[in-house]
Amino acid sequence: MYFFVSFFLIIFSLIFISLGFFFLNYNISFMLNWEVFKINSSFISMTFYFDWMSMFFSGTGLMISSMVILYSYDYMYVDVNKIRFLILVFLFIVSMMLMVFSLNMISILLGWDGLGLVSYCLVIYYQNNNSYVSGMLTVLTNRVGDVLILIGISWFFNFGSFHFIYYLDLKHDWLMFFMFLIILASFTKSAQIPFSSWLPAAMAAPTPVSSLVHSSTLVTAGIYLLIRFGNLVISTNFNNLFFIISVLTMFMAGLGAVFEYDLKKIVAFSTLSQLGLMMSILFMGDFFLSYFHLLSHAFFKSLLFMCSGLIIHSVCDSQDIRYMGCMFNEKPYSMTCFIISNMSLCGLFFMSGFYSKDMILESFIYLNMNFVKMLIYMLSISLTVCYTVRLINHVLITGLPVFVFRSVDEGFSSYFSLIILLLFSVFFGSMYSWLVFETPVYNFFSLLVKLSILFFMILGFLFYFFLSNLNLNMNNMFMYLGSMLYLTYLGSMFLNVNFYNLSLNYSSLMDDSWGEYYMSSYFSSLIELFSLKLNYLIFNNLKYYLFSFFLLMIYFFI
Numbered sequence: 001m002y003f004f005v006s007f008f009l010i011i012f013s014l015i016f017i018s019l020g021f022f023f024l025n026y027n028i029s030f031m032l033n034w035e036v037f038k039i040n041s042s043f044i045s046m047t048f049y050f051d052w053m054s055m056f057f058s059g060t061g062l063m064i065s066s067m068v069i070l071y072s073y074d075y076m077y078v079d080v081n082k083i084r085f086l087i088l089v090f091l092f093i094v095s096m097m098l099m100v101f102s103l104n105m106i107s108i109l110l111g112w113d114g115l116g117l118v119s120y121c122l123v124i125y126y127q128n129n130n131s132y133v134s135g136m137l138t139v140l141t142n143r144v145g146d147v148l149i150l151i152g153i154s155w156f157f158n159f160g161s162f163h164f165i166y167y168l169d170l171k172h173d174w175l176m177f178f179m180f181l182i183i184l185a186s187f188t189k190s191a192q193i194p195f196s197s198w199l200p201a202a203m204a205a206p207t208p209v210s211s212l213v214h215s216s217t218l219v220t221a222g223i224y225l226l227i228r229f230g231n232l233v234i235s236t237n238f239n240n241l242f243f244i245i246s247v248l249t250m251f252m253a254g255l256g257a258v259f260e261y262d263l264k265k266i267v268a269f270s271t272l273s274q275l276g277l278m279m280s281i282l283f284m285g286d287f288f289l290s291y292f293h294l295l296s297h298a299f300f301k302s303l304l305f306m307c308s309g310l311i312i313h314s315v316c317d318s319q320d321i322r323y324m325g326c327m328f329n330e331k332p333y334s335m336t337c338f339i340i341s342n343m344s345l346c347g348l349f350f351m352s353g354f355y356s357k358d359m360i361l362e363s364f365i366y367l368n369m370n371f372v373k374m375l376i377y378m379l380s381i382s383l384t385v386c387y388t389v390r391l392i393n394h395v396l397i398t399g400l401p402v403f404v405f406r407s408v409d410e411g412f413s414s415y416f417s418l419i420i421l422l423l424f425s426v427f428f429g430s431m432y433s434w435l436v437f438e439t440p441v442y443n444f445f446s447l448l449v450k451l452s453i454l455f456f457m458i459l460g461f462l463f464y465f466f467l468s469n470l471n472l473n474m475n476n477m478f479m480y481l482g483s484m485l486y487l488t489y490l491g492s493m494f495l496n497v498n499f500y501n502l503s504l505n506y507s508s509l510m511d512d513s514w515g516e517y518y519m520s521s522y523f524s525s526l527i528e529l530f531s532l533k534l535n536y537l538i539f540n541n542l543k544y545y546l547f548s549f550f551l552l553m554i555y556f557f558i
Helices: 002-026 052-075 082-100 105-123 129-159 173-189 198-204 207-217 221-229 231-235 239-258 263-283 287-314 332-346 352-366 371-398 412-435 447-468 475-482 484-539 541-557
Strands: 030-039 042-050
Touching: 002 052, 002 082, 002 412, 042 052, 042 105, 052 082, 052 207, 052 221, 052 287, 052 412, 082 105, 082 207, 082 221, 105 129, 105 173, 105 198, 105 207, 105 221, 129 173, 129 198, 173 221, 173 231, 198 207, 198 263, 207 263, 207 287, 221 231, 221 263, 221 287, 239 263, 239 371, 263 287, 263 352, 263 371, 287 332, 287 352, 287 412, 332 352, 332 371, 332 412, 352 371, 352 412, 352 447, 371 447
Parallel strands: none
Antiparallel strands: 030 042
8 A cells, every 4th residue: 555655656746847847948837727606706716826836846745755655664564553644644745735736825725724734633643642732732833824824815805816826016005914924824834933843842743754744845835835925025024024033943943953862853953944044045035046945955854854763763762862873883774864864954065955055055145134144144054064963973973872672674665765865865956956047056256255154064063062072061051042942831831821820810810709799699699689579579469469559549649
């Protein structure tokens, strides 16, 4: 079953990528519109748009999905519910395809909501307390984005159509409010500050899910949506603010990865850092570079997650990097893939990540930003090198190999899926830059400016060795830096505890005091009093009737 679904997806992936090159070469795009029903002059319709961008993105997603399903055959081999897992992953792929090809706000919402719902089912797959808490944090944060898109749809109803492609070049105040809602919704899905805490928490899912959902598809859905809106993003007045938020997300995620010890969370923090990089270049106005890095990042990050899953299996399902070490002797093939994916993440020369990251950084330098923005941006790049070197050092070299009888062999499906993603992680960047860009992209700088990127990468390398030899007792500071600046607490426990205290105060102030007397006891006591008086009237009726008769006669005579 796994092999059949994987083969089915890889065939469609190759078809979509081929069509993407065809559409790009001849500048072709198709739009299919199915009218469901209409209300007055507004049409509710399902719209699908096929152009080179949607074809490349869907082809990349299907390629990674096929390799993940093939990898899952070995990884989930002993799992009881492996067919349920396969169905959930397939539903996720369908939801992703629906969102990628949609051009209508209604159909985008269906795909968007499907991604959030199926990702929740995948995060709680293992059915333990940690998974339930992580799943609730994931689905509630994504639910905020769903609500914002719903508000955006109702706001977009002012134009009489839900096809946003007709209004991409329109200047209107209503569109600015609409884009503000869409950007905030994208921030929830792509885990930007202050919605960042759900992404590391979602690592409670099985590793194939993390490889597919939380590296290359779900978290990049918000960025893909903003790329689709294109010129409308640039027309808003908040681009500078959003750019600063995305850069701070990069910096915060890099610090979190440097001080974290959970292997999957370190990789999740690196994903968060790269999402901030894509968002930052997007708000600077270069959509094609953001899209380029989105595709190249998907391949090497999926490979990194797969290798991490095999490492975790090898050390008796422990995720603490302090218990790993000397893994190269046991798994030379997997560790080679692990090192290459990490090097591509760092932007090592002539690998897939180098072509996109180097172009992004040079475009950023070319814009001549102020010194503080430039410094934070470059330090974020340094932190990428720092946590990558730290991860390689702990896993391959200096770790503490506590678990003696640790040996889990890779099966054939793992070998095949790793080698395919490895080839894409090495060659995809150069292929894309040669085939997609009409002319080679060059930025000319002075020697010192050109070497500044290399200098900051070396600085990150030195920063790791400085931290590893630091013997100061700064546990509180390290805990603060490694906890995403307490965003996890602010996004989950902070709200729960304060809501509980508010409810407790309300209970003691209202339910047990004023509310108890005036709302609960007062009306019941009043009804009881009237019932007693009525009862008294019923059983003493003759005297009261005579008395009322005399009063009535006196009233008439007067």
